[in-house]
Amino acid sequence: MTATLGAVAKQAGVSVSTASRAFNEPGRLSPATVDRVVAAARELGYQPNHAARSLATGRRGSIALVVPDVANPVFASFVKAAQAQGWQQRQAVLLADTDESPELERRLVERLVPQVDGIVLCSSRLDLAELVSLDAGTRVVLVNREVPQLPSVLVDVSTGIRQAVEHLHALGHRRLAYVQGHPLSWSNSERLRLITEHAGRLGLALEVLNPQSPTYDGGIAAAASIRACGATAVVTYNDLVALGAMAQLTAMGVTVPGDVSVIGVDDIAMATMSVPPCTTISVPMDRAGRVSIEVMQGLLGGHQAEPPLVRLETQLKVRGSTGPA
């Protein structure tokens, strides 16, 4: 057991409350006293007991981060940034990985909520009703999911998608395919909506394809249908799918970007390493991580009138996987 505040107080010859104040509101104490307490504290190797403080204040000093899959580079960078930001704000970060399962997400959230000050849900698949009711219990911040009632930080792919479709159109492509992600996810709906809109505007034919999963393997599996549908250009839900599709297309003897152009979304490191490197829409997940924690902090501090809504801009990064129609 580590030294308690009481021990420190005694050692410094003051009362517990004074000792407590030396750490929490040093301004209200005489500098001399503060020094004395601080000295006593380090002498005894005092470490505040977090649980006791929580019990007394009602504050937990930690927030939960819920992501679908930490092993996915996109979320990993998100988590990294969020953790760093949380640390600066003196909040510990409880990590939870839902393994892409809404069911697990529900259970995790349920157990996490009572022990944190707030929770950041990344690409949540919970029902709207659950989300809203959750908000009654804790502070909630949504990332990559738009719900009017809740604060959220969104990656706004509108610019990126527009640029992507225009880029393909400019190259002379007229038949486009979109290999979508999980149909019910907010991100996918957005992407699909935008692609449909711009394809329509520019007069491109659009085919929507379903991969088994939004992963590299999903991309491999999607290659056949890409070729089958006759599109000369394809936008995928994310880079992983794009990469898988490119690899398999190449293996099938279809050249990229000679026969078909491919564009992914996320701008993960691997997108630059493939051959050819993958054109992609750059999604600032590290910024999303930082921002989401900032928003959370805002919520924990002063309560703002309406839920903040942060949109993060995206941009097309042209690389070798797109070319002449």
Add this chain to the structure above:
Amino acid sequence: MTATLGAVAKQAGVSVSTASRAFNEPGRLSPATVDRVVAAARELGYQPNHAARSLATGRRGSIALVVPDVANPVFASFVKAAQAQGWQQRQAVLLADTDESPELERRLVERLVPQVDGIVLCSSRLDLAELVSLDAGTRVVLVNREVPQLPSVLVDVSTGIRQAVEHLHALGHRRLAYVQGHPLSWSNSERLRLITEHAGRLGLALEVLNPQSPTYDGGIAAAASIRACGATAVVTYNDLVALGAMAQLTAMGVTVPGDVSVIGVDDIAMATMSVPPCTTISVPMDRAGRVSIEVMQGLLGGHQAEPPLVRLETQLKVRGSTGPA
């Protein structure tokens, strides 16, 4: 505020202590009473207050996971597995990312320790003395770092490295290079030691190269010195470096594996996606994650006499990046 145990007790018509027991030692209560309490609890939506429980028991119910870089696929999969395992064991997981900085690691650990039951340090770079003194305060489990006094789970690359060197030797290579990682890290020392040993045994010339960092970019930068040193085969500290080196080598007109063979370590997903796919030593970091949490649990439960030492086997996975000398 959520309902308290007191409220549940009242609702069930029992005392607080009985209510408490209904959850903690139901065996000591009449089944009927347990049912009554449980019913009352769910009726009121009771959620135990973690802080209060901690204060009373001294147990925190959470463990910290400290890794150098969550964005590194190797650690990401480690974290994912550890988190999943922790969840099953009903331990929340506090995540900390040291950003490869021993300095930050020290500060993080210091702050984390008082609020957890135990801490898992992955590829720690702390001084031996710090590590040992740390152990006095909490339960500590080391991953990828061997310290006699402490329990650790190690990835044992001996088999993998031996197979790698033998494989290269069998292909006819006689001049080998090792592009090392952080020189002071335990993993690197191990790898270097083993490569030196086997190269010597088989009569291979060995050159040790220093990349700027154990990353993809580090690999790119190392390509020049690889060619310069005249080696026909190279083993790198990890896959990221291998991939970077392969890409740059190719860009420089050196063919892989025609002119030089490359072998990495980690078996990250990307290793299969490169062109050619990268031969690598498979390191089971997901198992390491699970096992480390199990070891931690063992420590938290019964205190064993001597610190457990778990070694995880590795194996060479031959792919396209190695070939004729």
Add this chain to the structure above:
DNA sequence: GTGAAAGCGCTAACAG
């Protein structure tokens, strides 16, 4: 089998 009561270590009024 169940209840009463004493804290766990800290904070936050409320006095002085």
Add this chain to the structure above:
DNA sequence: CTGTTAGCGCTTTCAC
């Protein structure tokens, strides 16, 4: 500026 005093919600002897 500093001390006194209640708790925060739960676990845990110790009785009955």
